[in-house]
Amino acid sequence: MVAAGPRFAQLLVVGVGLIGTSFALALKAAGACARVSGLGRSRANLEVARAAGALDAIADGAEAAREADLVLVATPVGQLPSVLAALAPHLGPQVLVMDAGSTKRDAVAAARSVLGQNAARFVPAHPIAGGEKSGAAAASAALFRERRVVLTPLAENPPEAIARAEAAWQACGAQVLRMTAEAHDEVLAAVSHLPHVLAYALVADIAARPNAAGLFAFAAGGFRDFTRIASSHPGLWRDICLANHDRIGVELERFGAELARVTALVQARDGEALEQLFARARAAREKWLAGDFEP
Amino acid sequence: MVAAGPRFAQLLVVGVGLIGTSFALALKAAGACARVSGLGRSRANLEVARAAGALDAIADGAEAAREADLVLVATPVGQLPSVLAALAPHLGPQVLVMDAGSTKRDAVAAARSVLGQNAARFVPAHPIAGGEKSGAAAASAALFRERRVVLTPLAENPPEAIARAEAAWQACGAQVLRMTAEAHDEVLAAVSHLPHVLAYALVADIAARPNAAGLFAFAAGGFRDFTRIASSHPGLWRDICLANHDRIGVELERFGAELARVTALVQARDGEALEQLFARARAAREKWLAGDFEP
Numbered sequence: 289m290v291a292a293g294p295r296f297a298q299l300l301v302v303g304v305g306l307i308g309t310s311f312a313l314a315l316k317a318a319g320a321c322a323r324v325s326g327l328g329r330s331r332a333n334l335e336v337a338r339a340a341g342a343l344d345a346i347a348d349g350a351e352a353a354r355e356a357d358l359v360l361v362a363t364p365v366g367q368l369p370s371v372l373a374a375l376a377p378h379l380g381p382q383v384l385v386m387d388a389g390s391t392k393r394d395a396v397a398a399a400r401s402v403l404g405q406n407a408a409r410f411v412p413a414h415p416i417a418g419g420e421k422s423g424a425a426a427a428s429a430a431l432f433r434e435r436r437v438v439l440t441p442l443a444e445n446p447p448e449a450i451a452r453a454e455a456a457w458q459a460c461g462a463q464v465l466r467m468t469a470e471a472h473d474e475v476l477a478a479v480s481h482l483p484h485v486l487a488y489a490l491v492a493d494i495a496a497r498p499n500a501a502g503l504f505a506f507a508a509g510g511f512r513d514f515t516r517i518a519s520s521h522p523g524l525w526r527d528i529c530l531a532n533h534d535r536i537g538v539e540l541e542r543f544g545a546e547l548a549r550v551t552a553l554v555q556a557r558d559g560e561a562l563e564q565l566f567a568r569a570r571a572a573r574e575k576w577l578a579g580d581f582e583p
Numbered sequence: 584m585v586a587a588g589p590r591f592a593q594l595l596v597v598g599v600g601l602i603g604t605s606f607a608l609a610l611k612a613a614g615a616c617a618r619v620s621g622l623g624r625s626r627a628n629l630e631v632a633r634a635a636g637a638l639d640a641i642a643d644g645a646e647a648a649r650e651a652d653l654v655l656v657a658t659p660v661g662q663l664p665s666v667l668a669a670l671a672p673h674l675g676p677q678v679l680v681m682d683a684g685s686t687k688r689d690a691v692a693a694a695r696s697v698l699g700q701n702a703a704r705f706v707p708a709h710p711i712a713g714g715e716k717s718g719a720a721a722a723s724a725a726l727f728r729e730r731r732v733v734l735t736p737l738a739e740n741p742p743e744a745i746a747r748a749e750a751a752w753q754a755c756g757a758q759v760l761r762m763t764a765e766a767h768d769e770v771l772a773a774v775s776h777l778p779h780v781l782a783y784a785l786v787a788d789i790a791a792r793p794n795a796a797g798l799f800a801f802a803a804g805g806f807r808d809f810t811r812i813a814s815s816h817p818g819l820w821r822d823i824c825l826a827n828h829d830r831i832g833v834e835l836e837r838f839g840a841e842l843a844r845v846t847a848l849v850q851a852r853d854g855e856a857l858e859q860l861f862a863r864a865r866a867a868r869e870k871w872l873a874g875d876f877e878p
Binding site: 366416417419420435436438475476478479480482483484485486487488489490491492493494495496500501502503504505506507508509510511512513514515516517518519520522523525526527529530533534536537540541542543544546547548550551554555557559562563565566567568569570571572573574575576577581 | 661711712714715730731733770771773774775777778779780781782783784785786787788789790791795796797798799800801802803804805806807808809810811812813814815817818820821822824825828829831832835836837838839841842843845846849850852854857858860861862863864865866867868869870871872876
């Protein structure tokens with residue numbers, strides 16, 4: 289009998305924030321990865337990740353990719369092209385590279401434009417997990433457990449690369465799904481990017497008023513939950529808005545039109561239409577919470 | 584020495600939902616009320632409230648107000664005029680009547696129009712507590728603990744009536760504040776009513792799409808918290824939108840204009856302005872969470 293070793297010998301995590309550090313912790317906890325090195329701009333985050341056991345070593349530069357059979361780029365999405373460009377000269381022939389960004393058309397485009405023929409080694413991934421807390425200190429081996437991870441494979445990805453990507457996320461406890469990058473960006477614009485922009489806009493608008501303090505003083509639990517995502521990392525969400533600007537723009541325009549309709553109902557004191565709207569929303573949300581909208 | 588008895592001898596709660604039942608439980612737990620009777624349209628809620636120890640008796644009708652020295656009307660705000668009209672012939676000379684609604688100008692107007700000179704016995708109150716769960720089954724003696732309760736007294740309220748109202752809510756563990764009804768409705772429109780309408784509108788809009796199931800399938804924790812208030816009671820929020828339609832209309836129009844500005848920033852890919860907006864929102868929210876916006 290030959291004991292099966294870990295699936296991955298050496299993981300390089302580029303960007304040791306919440307997602308990258310949690311991925312390293314989860315793979316290690318699953319025994320799926322023998323060694324992890326980390327590369328990042330924040331020395332403090334790197335030290336936190338090493339102290340937490342996520343990293344065995346802090347890498348000096350992109351050359352560290354030479355020894356890796358798995359690379360996860362978990363930076364804000366706007367940095368993916370420059371990170372891939374730095375990694376490109378050092379990627380071995382058997383490496384699997386993934387990103388973990390919230391937008392996928394830009395990841396596909398970056399891989400093709402920067403990696404050329406080597407784009408076949410890049411499998412775009414989006415773990416639908418995280419939250420308003422960022423940084424290695426918030427990381428957890430359980431972050432992806434029972435969460436969905438969307439892969440948007442390239443036509444040039446060999447099936448073996450996609451299978452390895454699936455296996456890595458499944459080792460983290462995630463449910464892995466495949467979609468096109470176009471479908472991904474359209475869906476996430478509606479159920480994630482739009483709510484983030486709305487929450488940011490509401491808090492910023494209230495904060496800008498002369499009586500902001502008097503307003504915040506009466507904000508309660510509903511406001512706290514509604515605006516939780518407005519505590520998310522501003523640079524990360526700037527990048528998402530830029531990468532998915534067309535689909536988010538469509539969603540914002542659509543919501544603006546819906547808002548105008550609702551405003552007219554309120555101003556016309558149309559109680560029946562308002563109650564029906566509210567009841568439809570509540571029923572749909574309860575159905576969602578009950579798990580009735582599976583992919 | 585004379586032992587001080589409970590401050591209130593007999594409380595009548597009209598509307599034994601989350602707020603009314605929690606008020607009865609809290610006053611009893613504080614030893615501030617000797618006996619509680621309940622009046623409501625839902626026999627099931629009344630029985631739940633009695634089984635929970637909130638009610639000593641289920642009242643047959645508005646005549647029960649004759650024996651009460653404290654009456655709390657905790658129905659949806661649209662029912663306040665008819666409830667006050669039913670109670671009016673039975674109110675004793677020493678009774679204190681309060682409501683618990685989320686809008687206050689309509690409560691003031693209802694008291695004056697229905698109670699006439701007896702409006703002096705009515706002190707409008709809004710406990711800023713609750714949540715998307717409704718009904719007696721969700722009630723708790725701790726619901727108002729460390730929460731704010733806004734009183735919007737009438738000019739005709741004797742100071743003694745206001746003091747008794749304050750004492751009742753303080754016995755529930757709440758921090759009691761006074762505002763004008765106009766200021767209350769303006770403030771709550773911004774930090775409570777607007778977010779509720781936005782959350783309802785977002786969920787209803789997504790639910791109405793042909794691909795709703797495919798969208799909800801990828802909604803995650805951010806969506807869940809952002810839309811929690813869209814699980815609130817539709818009839819209750821219809822009433823609030825009708826009672827405060829002018830202020831909510833102003834807030835909706837204001838937010839629509841803000842949304843149009845943000846939409847333009849996204850479509851113009853103005854990353855710098857977006858990041859500044861997001862950073863301002865996050866900073867304000869962190870300041871609020873730190874308790875830096877006290878009234």
